[in-house]
Amino acid sequence: MPASNKQDDNGSLIHDHALTLEKIRYFCSYRERSEKEAGLKLKAMLVPSAKVKGILNQLREEGFISDERFARAFVRGKWRVNHWGRVKITFDLRGKRIPEKLISAALEEIDENVYRKILEELIRKKTAELRPKQREKNNSGKTLNLRDKLFNFALGKGYESDLIREILDELTI
Numbered sequence: 001m002p003a004s005n006k007q008d009d010n011g012s013l014i015h016d017h018a019l020t021l022e023k024i025r026y027f028c029s030y031r032e033r034s035e036k037e038a039g040l041k042l043k044a045m046l047v048p049s050a051k052v053k054g055i056l057n058q059l060r061e062e063g064f065i066s067d068e069r070f071a072r073a074f075v076r077g078k079w080r081v082n083h084w085g086r087v088k089i090t091f092d093l094r095g096k097r098i099p100e101k102l103i104s105a106a107l108e109e110i111d112e113n114v115y116r117k118i119l120e121e122l123i124r125k126k127t128a129e130l131r132p133k134q135r136e137k138n139n140s141g142k143t144l145n146l147r148d149k150l151f152n153f154a155l156g157k158g159y160e161s162d163l164i165r166e167i168l169d170e171l172t173i
Contacts, residue, residue, distance in 0.1 A: 017051070020045060020047055020055065023045065024041060024045070024055065028059060028064040028065050032066075032073040033065050033070060034067055034097070036097045038059060038065050039052055067099065068106075070096075071102045071103060072109060074093060074106070075089055075093075075107060075109060076109065078092070079115075079118075083118055083122055084157060084158045085154070085157050085159030085160065086107055086115075086158065087158040087159065087160060088157065088158020090103055116163070119154060119164070119167055120171070122154065123150055123168065123171060126149075126153050127150060130149055130150070131146070146173060151164055
């Protein structure tokens with residue numbers, strides 16, 4: 001049983017508001033959290049549904065959660081560390097119920113020239129990796145050419161198909 005709840009003499013759960021706030025503040029303080037993540041954590045802590053909205057409002061007012069800060073941090077991390085493209089980042093943020101306006105603002109932090117260079121570098125590295133085993137067959141038994149493999153790789157990383165084609169043409173692959 002979570003530590004934020006106690007049982008009374010009848011075995012019913014009693015919710016300890018102060019302890020719950022302390023735990024959720026800690027949860028939100030060591031990295032940026034979206035409202036959805038904080039809400040899910042509160043539900044996992046068995047906080048009654050009637051109290052979740054009030055606690056989320058309090059966390060927002062105290063500055064512990066902000067979907068805007070979360071979206072910006074998420075974009076920076078997924079793009080700089082994982083080299084995800086805009087499509088994959090957008091899809092993931094939508095899954096976390098971040099408003100489109102905040103997603104667009106966060107994606108504007110990505111410098112277009114650097115974005116292209118990162119994609120180009122990813123394609124170059126993957127080309128070097130795939131060249132030796134270029135004639136492998138896929139699950140359907142068809143042989144994919146190198147260009148198709150690179151296109152699918154970049155698409156899976158979340159880059160835009162037009163940009164992928166453009167860079168593959170520039171690299172003459």
